[in-house]
Amino acid sequence: xxxxxxxxxALSGVSRATVSRVINGGPVAEDTRRRVTEVLxxxxxxxxxxxxxxxxxxxxxxxxxxxxxxxxxxxxxxxSSLLQGVADALAEHAVGMMLWLGNRSKExxxxxxxxxxxxxxxxxxxxxxxxxxxxxxxxSDLPTVLIGHRRADRTASYVDVDNVExxxxxxxxxxxxxxxxVGHITGRRGTVAAExxxxxxxxxxxxxxxxxxxxxxxxxxxxxxxxxxxxxIERGADAIFCANDASAAGALExxxxxxxxxxxxxxxxxxxxxxxxxELDPPLTTVRQGVQQQGVEAAHTLFHxxxxxxxxxxxxxxxxxxxxxxxxxxxxxxx
Amino acid sequence: xxxxxxxxxALSGVSRATVSRVINGGPVAEDTRRRVTEVLxxxxxxxxxxxxxxxxxxxxxxxxxxxxxxxxxxxxxxxSSLLQGVADALAEHAVGMMLWLGNRSKExxxxxxxxxxxxxxxxxxxxxxxxxxxxxxxxSDLPTVLIGHRRADRTASYVDVDNVExxxxxxxxxxxxxxxxVGHITGRRGTVAAExxxxxxxxxxxxxxxxxxxxxxxxxxxxxxxxxxxxxIERGADAIFCANDASAAGALExxxxxxxxxxxxxxxxxxxxxxxxxELDPPLTTVRQGVQQQGVEAAHTLFHxxxxxxxxxxxxxxxxxxxxxxxxxxxxxxx
DNA sequence: TTGTACGCGTTATCAT
DNA sequence: ATGATAACGCGTACAA
Numbered sequence: 025x026x027x028x029x030x031x032x033x034a035l036s037g038v039s040r041a042t043v044s045r046v047i048n049g050g051p052v053a054e055d056t057r058r059r060v061t062e063v064l065x066x067x068x069x070x071x072x073x074x075x076x077x078x079x080x081x082x083x084x085x086x087x088x089x090x091x092x093x094x095x096x097x098x099x100x101x102x103x104s105s106l107l108q109g110v111a112d113a114l115a116e117h118a119v120g121m122m123l124w125l126g127n128r129s130k131e132x133x134x135x136x137x138x139x140x141x142x143x144x145x146x147x148x149x150x151x152x153x154x155x156x157x158x159x160x161x162x163x164s165d166l167p168t169v170l171i172g173h174r175r176a177d178r179t180a181s182y183v184d185v186d187n188v189e190x191x192x193x194x195x196x197x198x199x200x201x202x203x204x205x206v207g208h209i210t211g212r213r214g215t216v217a218a219e220x221x222x223x224x225x226x227x228x229x230x231x232x233x234x235x236x237x238x239x240x241x242x243x244x245x246x247x248x249x250x251x252x253x254x255x256x257i258e259r260g261a262d263a264i265f266c267a268n269d270a271s272a273a274g275a276l277e278x279x280x281x282x283x284x285x286x287x288x289x290x291x292x293x294x295x296x297x298x299x300x301x302x303e304l305d306p307p308l309t310t311v312r313q314g315v316q317q318q319g320v321e322a323a324h325t326l327f328h329x330x331x332x333x334x335x336x337x338x339x340x341x342x343x344x345x346x347x348x349x350x351x352x353x354x355x356x357x358x359x
Numbered sequence: 360x361x362x363x364x365x366x367x368x369a370l371s372g373v374s375r376a377t378v379s380r381v382i383n384g385g386p387v388a389e390d391t392r393r394r395v396t397e398v399l400x401x402x403x404x405x406x407x408x409x410x411x412x413x414x415x416x417x418x419x420x421x422x423x424x425x426x427x428x429x430x431x432x433x434x435x436x437x438x439s440s441l442l443q444g445v446a447d448a449l450a451e452h453a454v455g456m457m458l459w460l461g462n463r464s465k466e467x468x469x470x471x472x473x474x475x476x477x478x479x480x481x482x483x484x485x486x487x488x489x490x491x492x493x494x495x496x497x498x499s500d501l502p503t504v505l506i507g508h509r510r511a512d513r514t515a516s517y518v519d520v521d522n523v524e525x526x527x528x529x530x531x532x533x534x535x536x537x538x539x540x541v542g543h544i545t546g547r548r549g550t551v552a553a554e555x556x557x558x559x560x561x562x563x564x565x566x567x568x569x570x571x572x573x574x575x576x577x578x579x580x581x582x583x584x585x586x587x588x589x590x591x592i593e594r595g596a597d598a599i600f601c602a603n604d605a606s607a608a609g610a611l612e613x614x615x616x617x618x619x620x621x622x623x624x625x626x627x628x629x630x631x632x633x634x635x636x637x638e639l640d641p642p643l644t645t646v647r648q649g650v651q652q653q654g655v656e657a658a659h660t661l662f663h664x665x666x667x668x669x670x671x672x673x674x675x676x677x678x679x680x681x682x683x684x685x686x687x688x689x690x691x692x693x694x
Numbered sequence: 695t696t697g698t699a700c701g702c703g704t705t706a707t708c709a710t
Numbered sequence: 711a712t713g714a715t716a717a718c719g720c721g722t723a724c725a726a
């Protein structure tokens with residue numbers, strides 16, 4: 025079991041450089057390659073990663089940072105789908121994944137990541153508009169890809185969807201059903217997604233000449249936010265666009281709990297199209313945004329950055345799709 | 360922004376070795392240390408991880424391998440709790456975590472891990488009795504800690520609970536309630552946990568002189584396994600011990616769905632004491648096994664292995680606790 | 695306490 | 711196509 029290139033070179037009767045070429049696919053004569061490869065496999069040789077990183081400057085390891093309450097990562101399918109997508113794409117290219125969750129403070133986490141060195145690049149979820157962890161990574165010399173967050177500065181690479189456009193689309197759909205008092209349960213204020221979806225909602229309402237006053241309640245992207253539906257209904261809402269599927273599921277519970285029915289009394293729409301959206305009763309109209317795909321794209325974007333280090337930032341906007349289900353069937357309009 | 364120890368040494372007016380000592384806590388005169396530290400902070404110097412790994416032989420990175428369907432990691436709180444525990448303990452000691460999930464085959468995953476080199480050690484979930492991935496890691500020279508699996512060979516380090524004892528304990532509890540036909544919904548056959556819990560169940564029944572024939576149905580640790588409760592009840596079961604909380608939750612649904620009530624008609628017990636167990640109606644009697652704690656202990660065990668590399672394997676058996684709730688209240692006995 | 699000097703195992707640049 | 715040889719940046723005996 026040879027442990028170094030030198031030992032292997034001795035065993036194969038060639039120089040260390042040639043063995044290195046065989047391993048990394050350099051120019052080597054065919055029979056030389058065969059001879060070395062044979063020894064390589066016989067001795068189960070594995071090159072030393074540290075030495076290789078030191079000499080080449082590349083480690084084959086990417087960092088993934090999802091700094092949220094640990095609970096959330098597992099309870100909210102949005103984040104787990106994201107992680108699955110990233111993990112999948114990295115594993116496919118045999119790139120290692122170092123993961124940082126919300127176990128320590130953002131400052132400590134940033135410190136640990138930067139002290140780790142060794143990373144070729146990093147993918148970070150960036151949902152808050154201001155986030156010292158994200159700022160720190162962008163300020164470092166580490167190639168960085170953001171998920172879900174467009175920064176004001178135009179120098180960051182990121183993967184996102186057009187939340188304004190998508191929210192406009194679903195709101196417009198509700199309006200076309202004949203609903204006039206379309207309410208909105210927002211996401212957590214301060215996140216880009218929440219603000220942009222509000223903007224899209226208001227844009228669609230304004231274009232249709234409809235008022236939005238009193239038709240918006242603050243939520244936080246969670247099931248509990250659905251309680252806001254009660255307020256909206258008391259203010260006469262005949263349709264509700266929820267900032268995500270989780271809050272829509274909560275809203276559905278409150279609405280039916282009050283003896284009202286969806287979509288007859290209130291049309292309901294969400295955002296995400298997570299797996300459970302289609303299983304609700306009635307199935308939920310929502311915006312599909314391919315969360316897992318976002319994770320995959322983030323990894324690919326990082327690969328791209330690493331390939332041409334000075335190609336400038338890369339921004340990827342993924343498409344969304346309105347998925348119409350029974351929760352916005354046109355019953356009221358027909359009646 | 361100094362990039363190497365040499366640059367820093369020049370800036371501080373000392374030798375490179377001294378700077379290294381300041382960073383790693385070696386013996387340095389107090390004023391020298393102060394002077395160097397000042398430069399260290401001013402230049403935001405970060406030592407090169409690869410060089411340091413190459414020279415010292417330690418990387419400060421641990422691998423965590425949870426090779427299961429990606430779905431399961433997030434849907435089953437058992438695994439997410441485990442991961443949280445591990446991540447927490449590693450982050451606390453500023454040790455990096457490389458994660459491998461079930462994105463590729465076990466063979467490919469093993470290959471990627473071993474080729475990665477660079478890991479100081481690895482923690483792997485080992486639930487199947489035979490698992491090429493686990494075998495491969497144990498056969499490698501990588502310090503390895505198993506979670507949830509005692510191997511026949513006595514050379515592996517692991518963290519586990521005594522499943523036989525715990526299953527005996529909960530079964531005995533049901534018997535003491537006056538139940539005579541105690542049924543069992545097993546876990547997935549082939550896993551150590553399932554087999555050991557069966558053994559514990561049978562041991563308790565035998566000791567009480569009770570028959571188990573026809574009182575056992577095969578499950579798979581999931582909610583769907585709860586359907587087996589119907590069979591058991593038809594065969595006269597007046598109590599059911601489910602191999603975990605998930606299957607117990609499923610069983611509860613089937614039992615009440617048939618118009619029967621827990622615990623009056625059938626006493627019900629689970630295993631794990633995951634968060635939702637206390638929220639069921641009625642709250643579920645179960646075995647608490649501190650899953651998150653298992654993750655923490657696994658990390659600590661790895662640290663121990665790394666501290667004295669030739670101290671031999673370390674085995675940790677964590678305690679379990681019977682948590683009695685309303686699903687096994689003594690109604691029938693009292694009546 | 696501090697400095698010198700060697701070794702860690704590769705990659706990559708030169709010659710040949 | 712192949713072989714020397716110089717980096718790569720740090721830890722650590724050993725010497726002073």
